[in-house]
Amino acid sequence: MIGLGRSSIxxxxxxxxxxxxxxxxxxxxxxxxxxxSWADGLQSAA
Incomplete structure (x- = not known):
């Protein structure tokens, strides 16, 4: 869904x-x- 690796998360x-x-x-x-909710917050901050 977000395309991040384990350590990045x-x-x-x-x-x-x-x-x-x-x-x-x-x-x-x-x-x-x-x-x-976290991802939506990133989009609204941009």
């Missing part, structure tokens, strides 16, 4: 990217609504 979490939800040991996912 974790770096962006320091500056506002949503945090993931743990699904189990070693498994995380991001809520679509959280990521979409």
């Amino acid at each position: 974790y770096r962006k979490m320091e500056t506002g990217f949503p945090h993931p939800v743990a699904l189990g040991p070693g498994s995380v996912r991001w809520r679509y609504a959280d990521v979409k």
